[in-house]
Amino acid sequence: MTTHPERSSAELIEVEDAKLAHNYHPLPVVVAEAEGAWVRDVEGRRYLDMLAGYSALNFGHRNPVLIEAAHRQLDRLTLTSRAFHNDRLAGFAEQLADLTGLDMTLPMNTGAEAVESGIKLARKWAYEVKGVAQDQANIVVAEGNFHGRTTTIVSFSDDPVARTNFGPFTPGFRSVPYDDLAAMEAAIDENTAAVLIEPIQGEAGVLIPSDGYLAGVRELTRRHNVLFIADEIQSGLGRTGTTLAVEHEGVQPDLLLLGKALGGGIVPVSAVVGRREVVRVLGPGQHGSTFGGNPLAAAVGSAVVGLLETGEFQQRAKDLGAVLTERLGALVGRGVLGYRSRGLWAGVDIDPEIGTGREVSKLLMAEGVLVKDTHGSTIRLAPPLSISEEDLRTAIDSLERVLSR
Structure with a gap:
């Protein structure tokens, strides 16, 4: 070497x-x-x-509680794949459910993977539960969004740097101005599976919506039988003074996207946390990740949740x-x-x-x-x-x- x-x-x-x-x-x-x-x-x-x-x-950097959790796990077990159970994942899922007030977790690695996973869950729910005609589901998003840079995600970005020369793009998304409930409601129809927004738009310059916007999104989505997906990959886990940014308006989404801080700056950890009836639409083989939910990630993620549990x-x-x-x-x-x-x-x-x-x-x-x-x-x-x-x-x-x- x-x-x-x-x-x-x-x-x-x-x-x-x-x-x-x-x-x-x-x-x-x-x-x-x-x-x-x-x-x-x-x-x-x-x-x-x-x-x-x-x-x-x-x-x-190198938070001692998180570093100690990682060291302990490194000496025991780092990866099994989801072909087998591991002794850290169940506790991690329980803790995330308790922290967020939701039911079930789909563990992944990166933020973009969490977003892609949320999109797949929403579409499958739309076809199998809501009754949308096959391949007709749409998802409403906000202008100025940043949810990642995979091909599907840049398909509904309006950032020319992220989009130029990466087409053809994935269909099925409708973009409306951020912080505009009237435009959002006008975009929702019988085929809408979900509304996907950042409670605060980070990449756009930390844009904070008007008071009542998040509560309005929650009311609209409930009234139209549409899922509310909150991307809290940047805004969540303590950043805004609450565990989640949606808590500033006392709302709970159907699907919550987490990442970044969930891995404590040590390993990539992300998750979709959601209502049982939504997450349960996935069956074996329909989605996966070799490293998603690995023992090291679960151990660090559990330690992160432990830090947040104290407030x-x-x-x-x-x-x-x-x-x-x-x-x-x-x-x-x-x-x-x-x-x-x-x-x-x-x-x-x-x-x-x-x-x-x-x-x-x-x-x-x-x-x-x-x-x-x-x-x-x-x-x-x-x-x-x-x-x-x-x-x-x-x-x-x-x-x-x-x-x-």
Whole structure:
């Protein structure tokens, strides 16, 4: 086996550029170590992580409870496939049901797999339970959505970067403006299987719908005998100050899509959690995943649920979210055109005269703070829920300095 001497950030970035597909455009920092809310690059420089793996690291880098759970399981059993039962999966499914108030779990690995699985469940339910004519089912989605980048999912995206030159696209989706109940109701017909939305649109810039929107979606879907699928892959598991973002309006979907933080930043874990009569439409061989529900994933996922059962992280997101909102509000008119925040999650619109979102992200990187741009001059802030108030204030101090240059 060929070994390489330790290489600099510049050298490693050059190798990536030559040897990796260019499907990402990362900031020029090469992370080598991490703990809590802090990371360190190969040269030893420290950075405050204000992105947390797009909410995959809600509980911080290398959370000791989660690392211990992973170590214990690594010494026992990592994979059986679903050809056999394993001793960790039943407990994980029970815990997810208790946490969400739903009945059954379909375990998968990535967020996109959870979305694809939710779509398949909704279609099968429509044909076998609702009585929709074969191959006529449609699903209503929202403009500006981000649910992943598989072929089916980009079929109902309106992001040209995600769609261009990837057709032909999968039919069966109707897109309506986000936060528009009238448009949603107009799109629903007798063949509609489900409405699929993000309770908060993350990739679009942390767009928060009007009060009553989620409750309105729930009422519409019940009235028309349509499933409500909530994609909480980014918004769920403590990020917004509640376990799930739908809890801000006291609603419960028929199918809940989870991922990212469910794996604690250690292994990819996702799940569709839903009502028994919906999930039960699947039979053996009709859907699957070799790694979905593997013992290591179930052990880590159970430990994640255990952290959420205490309510500590939800309360931290709520309390520190108030600090974040206060500090961002003070920057409006001083380089910030506007912002949207809920819990420890914010989309911040920077004055384009200061720079694009990527340019501002690079300026913050030079200050020792890592964020990521989304569209235009918007940046997203999503620190680990374990971040200290002092570190949170340090990050916003850095943003203030960058904006005042």
